[in-house]
Amino acid sequence: MRYSVDENGYYGQFGGAYIPEMLYPNVEELRDNYLSIIGDSAFKAEFDKLLKDYVGRPTPLYFAKRLSEQYGAKIYLKREDLCHTGAHKVNNTIGQIILAKKLGKQKIIAETGAGQHGVATATVCALMGMECIVYMGEIDMQRQKPNVERMRILGAEVVPAKSGSKTLKDATNEAMRHWISNPVDTHYIIGSVVGPHPYPDMVARFQSVISEEMKWQLNEEEGTEYPHYVIACVGGGSNAAGAFYHYLDEEKVKLVAVEAAGRGVDSGESAATSYLGKPGVLHGSKTLLMQTADGQVVEPYSISAGLDYPGIGPMHAHLFDTGRVKFENATDEEAMVAGVELSKLEGIIPAIESAHALAALRKMSFEKSDIVVINLSGRGDKDLETYIKWGKY
Amino acid sequence: MTTNRINDVFQNKKNVLSVYYTAGFPELNNTLAIAQYLEAAGADIIEIGMPFSDPVADGPTIQESNKKALENGMSIKLLFEQLKEVRQSVSIPIILMGYINPVLQFGIHEFCENCEEVGVDGLILPDLPMAEYMAVYKGKFEKHGIKNVFLITPQTSEQRVKEIDQNTDGFIYMVSSASTTGAKGSFSVEQINYFERIKNMNLKNPTLIGFGISNHDTYLQACTYSSGAIIGSAFINCIDSSGIEKGNINQFVKDIKG
Numbered sequence: 137m138r139y140s141v142d143e144n145g146y147y148g149q150f151g152g153a154y155i156p157e158m159l160y161p162n163v164e165e166l167r168d169n170y171l172s173i174i175g176d177s178a179f180k181a182e183f184d185k186l187l188k189d190y191v192g193r194p195t196p197l198y199f200a201k202r203l204s205e206q207y208g209a210k211i212y213l214k215r216e217d218l219c220h221t222g223a224h225k226v227n228n229t230i231g232q233i234i235l236a237k238k239l240g241k242q243k244i245i246a247e248t249g250a251g252q253h254g255v256a257t258a259t260v261c262a263l264m265g266m267e268c269i270v271y272m273g274e275i276d277m278q279r280q281k282p283n284v285e286r287m288r289i290l291g292a293e294v295v296p297a298k299s300g301s302k303t304l305k306d307a308t309n310e311a312m313r314h315w316i317s318n319p320v321d322t323h324y325i326i327g328s329v330v331g332p333h334p335y336p337d338m339v340a341r342f343q344s345v346i347s348e349e350m351k352w353q354l355n356e357e358e359g360t361e362y363p364h365y366v367i368a369c370v371g372g373g374s375n376a377a378g379a380f381y382h383y384l385d386e387e388k389v390k391l392v393a394v395e396a397a398g399r400g401v402d403s404g405e406s407a408a409t410s411y412l413g414k415p416g417v418l419h420g421s422k423t424l425l426m427q428t429a430d431g432q433v434v435e436p437y438s439i440s441a442g443l444d445y446p447g448i449g450p451m452h453a454h455l456f457d458t459g460r461v462k463f464e465n466a467t468d469e470e471a472m473v474a475g476v477e478l479s480k481l482e483g484i485i486p487a488i489e490s491a492h493a494l495a496a497l498r499k500m501s502f503e504k505s506d507i508v509v510i511n512l513s514g515r516g517d518k519d520l521e522t523y524i525k526w527g528k529y
Numbered sequence: 530m531t532t533n534r535i536n537d538v539f540q541n542k543k544n545v546l547s548v549y550y551t552a553g554f555p556e557l558n559n560t561l562a563i564a565q566y567l568e569a570a571g572a573d574i575i576e577i578g579m580p581f582s583d584p585v586a587d588g589p590t591i592q593e594s595n596k597k598a599l600e601n602g603m604s605i606k607l608l609f610e611q612l613k614e615v616r617q618s619v620s621i622p623i624i625l626m627g628y629i630n631p632v633l634q635f636g637i638h639e640f641c642e643n644c645e646e647v648g649v650d651g652l653i654l655p656d657l658p659m660a661e662y663m664a665v666y667k668g669k670f671e672k673h674g675i676k677n678v679f680l681i682t683p684q685t686s687e688q689r690v691k692e693i694d695q696n697t698d699g700f701i702y703m704v705s706s707a708s709t710t711g712a713k714g715s716f717s718v719e720q721i722n723y724f725e726r727i728k729n730m731n732l733k734n735p736t737l738i739g740f741g742i743s744n745h746d747t748y749l750q751a752c753t754y755s756s757g758a759i760i761g762s763a764f765i766n767c768i769d770s771s772g773i774e775k776g777n778i779n780q781f782v783k784d785i786k787g
């Protein structure tokens with residue numbers, strides 16, 4: 137079975153580039169150049185150096201002793217929460233901004249939900265001295281005020297998306313509309329493994345540094361590159377794509393993706409796309425999509441703004457379809473419990489997105505000797521208000 | 530190739546005016562009346578929008594009309610029922626415009642059958658890429674006599690314009706500038722240069738210029754470089770503010786055509 141993208145931009149039946157003609161030249165330019173640019177040794181050198189000196193890579197692979205005792209397995213945490221800006225998102229924005237420079241672009245646009253990708257984009261734009269506009273749903277701007285101000289301090293303009301449901305999906309629509317109107321000098325930094333080909337593949341490649349490091353780090357600790365399980369949360373799926381990337385063809389490594397069930401998968405307030413979605417087209421790719429019988433996109437719900445998206449990347453739709461990745465989900469309540477548990481057991485307050493991955497532990501059964509790697513995609517600083525509101529700690 | 534109403538229009542008429550409106554806007558059951566009034570007023574083609582929750586190629590005016598239409602309960606199924614009635618009294622070409630996802634969920638096969646049955650002549654699906662169209666959809670569309678209308682923009686390469694010209698036989702939709710849909714005041718020098726460049730390519734297909742046409746002047750200018758013009762947002766604004774009465778729609782078309 138093939139898990140990587142094919143020459144037409146498809147993962148099995150999913151993917152492609154369903155874009156209006158107005159975006160065709162931009163996307164074609166990217167498609168024709170991304171592999172040669174990121175394969176170039178000068179690009180690699182700049183990317184690696186920034187990941188090391190600026191982002192703080194490699195991030196530790198930390199053996200979580202007390203968590204391991206709790207669940208009866210050897211549990212490691214891949215500490216993406218220690219990346220500069222507090223989440224894995226910056227791996228991708230560093231890669232894309234260097235690429236944008238090589239393509240001769242002067243301006244950057246991005247969409248953001250919780251604000252993590254927006255902050256990571258504003259950060260690299262400050263670093264490179266490039267103009268930055270971030271689209272953010274008007275409702276999300278109210279929910280995530282500190283991140284809005286972080287972006288502004290970093291010099292970015294934050295534009296409220298006032299259309300539709302005024303959340304992440306609409307911010308993405310607005311960013312695409314901006315790109316349609318500014319096709320020549322602007323690069324659109326998409327924040328997850330979504331969007332038209334080549335974005336899903338490109339973002340997955342930039343995030344693949346996560347599993348690249350896991351392999352040698354685990355080898356140092358355990359004498360093997362291959363854990364029994366890798367667990368990651370999925371919103372659009374970029375941290376999961378990075379954590380799974382170098383294990384996809386190693387079928388002995390069981391891969392687990394955890395989606396946000398919100399108030400329960402059948403509650404009508406959920407973001408568990410693999411459970412609730414059907415094949416459809418949104419934001420440039422064919423993928424699993426939460427939608428009505430008439431094909432109108434449904435507004436998802438999760439306590440975690442970063443998982444609050446009605447689709448998943450086409451790569452994940454294919455991994456779900458083929459059974460290569462097992463899809464679990466966790467409710468708001470289960471994620472919050474898991475987040476507080478990690479805080480008390482290990483002294484690490486995780487992002488609520490990442491807490492969804494931790495919540496899967498409870499739903500799985502392990503042998504004592506099982507090696508489990510959980511991708512801790514981000515830290516909980518941005519979520520303090522949600523933790524406080526939830527209150528059970 | 531069988532000729533259909535679209536080919537007839539371009540053979541027989543000059544300065545073709547195509548008017549867009551969103552099905553289900555302002556009220557759910559306005560589709561028939563608007564179509565009749567547009568034809569009576571002298572519109573040459575009607576473009577009916579199938580509303581979608583996420584219309585990325587559209588500006589604020591058409592976005593809002595999509596949203597309202599969905600709130601009113603519009604769906605493709607209902608639209609086909611309305612169109613059966615429309616075709617009993619309206620004889621100018623009808624083109625459906627919309628995004629691919631609702632069409633896929635309706636079922637592409639059933640969709641094409643319904644189009645043929647109710648007399649839809651063409652489709653504009655902006656997020657259906659040409660490669661995909663050629664590989665999967667072309668055969669089905671042609672079997673049911675549906676013309677697929679491609680878009681070109683100022684950034685579309687000459688080679689791609691030629692390729693598009695080869696793969697359709699209805700007309701080509703010339704997007705007037707790098708933008709989403711929306712009414713604007715006048716054309717810039719760059720836009721005029723682009724219109725001229727395409728005109729000089731002597732394509733086998735007629736072209737209609739759309740996006741940003743809002744008044745008699747821009748309509749006439751468009752007609753000097755192409756076979757006519759497409760008006761959307763300006764018409765939506767008109768019926769939104771003044772209603773869909775026959776006299777109002779008649780005046781709108783007269784004002785544009787002069």
Ligand SMILES: Cc1ncc(COP(=O)(O)O)c(C=O)c1O
Binds near residue numbers: 253373
């Ligand atoms: C910490 C963290 N984890 C996960 C996600 C979800 O994104 P993805 O599924 O692309 O990793 C986000 C998105 O904002 C995030 O901030």
